[in-house]
Amino acid sequence: MAEKTLNDAFYETLKDVYYAEKQSVKALKKSAKAAQAPELKQAFTKHAEESAVQVERLVQVFESIDKAARAKTCEAMQGLTAEMEEDIGDFAGTEAADDVLIGCAQAIEHYEIARYGLLKTWAAKLGYGEAEALLAETLEEEKKTDALLTQIAEGQGAAKTDGEGVASGNDDAPRTTPKSKRKAGA
Numbered sequence: 001m002a003e004k005t006l007n008d009a010f011y012e013t014l015k016d017v018y019y020a021e022k023q024s025v026k027a028l029k030k031s032a033k034a035a036q037a038p039e040l041k042q043a044f045t046k047h048a049e050e051s052a053v054q055v056e057r058l059v060q061v062f063e064s065i066d067k068a069a070r071a072k073t074c075e076a077m078q079g080l081t082a083e084m085e086e087d088i089g090d091f092a093g094t095e096a097a098d099d100v101l102i103g104c105a106q107a108i109e110h111y112e113i114a115r116y117g118l119l120k121t122w123a124a125k126l127g128y129g130e131a132e133a134l135l136a137e138t139l140e141e142e143k144k145t146d147a148l149l150t151q152i153a154e155g156q157g158a159a160k161t162d163g164e165g166v167a168s169g170n171d172d173a174p175r176t177t178p179k180s181k182r183k184a185g186a
Helices: 006-034 038-064 075-091 097-126 129-159
Strands: none
Touching: 006 038, 006 075, 006 097, 038 097, 038 129, 075 097, 097 129
């Protein structure tokens, strides 16, 4: 058996990410349905569309290295999406639901950021200029999505209460409800 090379590792990891990105599209659609805040629903919907484009971009990466676009089961993504589905069920309709969804989505984003960063670095080492550029584009999109999710999370967490209508945490913080949590007529 021939010794494995970085090129082999690149191709195997690319197949793994291809599977993971396809699963991410499905997870984002489920998250969009489960999200309560309109801003979060919109963020998940937009990133699901962006992720579908990322799947197409991965096909271009495969083509650029003259390999067939094939998926290899990504156990990490299976675990992350299974945890997300469990949390959707456990926290559905609760005050914490959106925060939990954001946490699950960020776990997926962080995995993807790590993998795309690795693949981009390897593409550069292997002299795959086109693949490197395509992977860099996706990496930046994943980072922007992660930053947006953090922004949304911080906005939603600003006025959590202790269940008695009293704001938790900083006593000097304003006691207002974020726009995403306001009910019509409230």
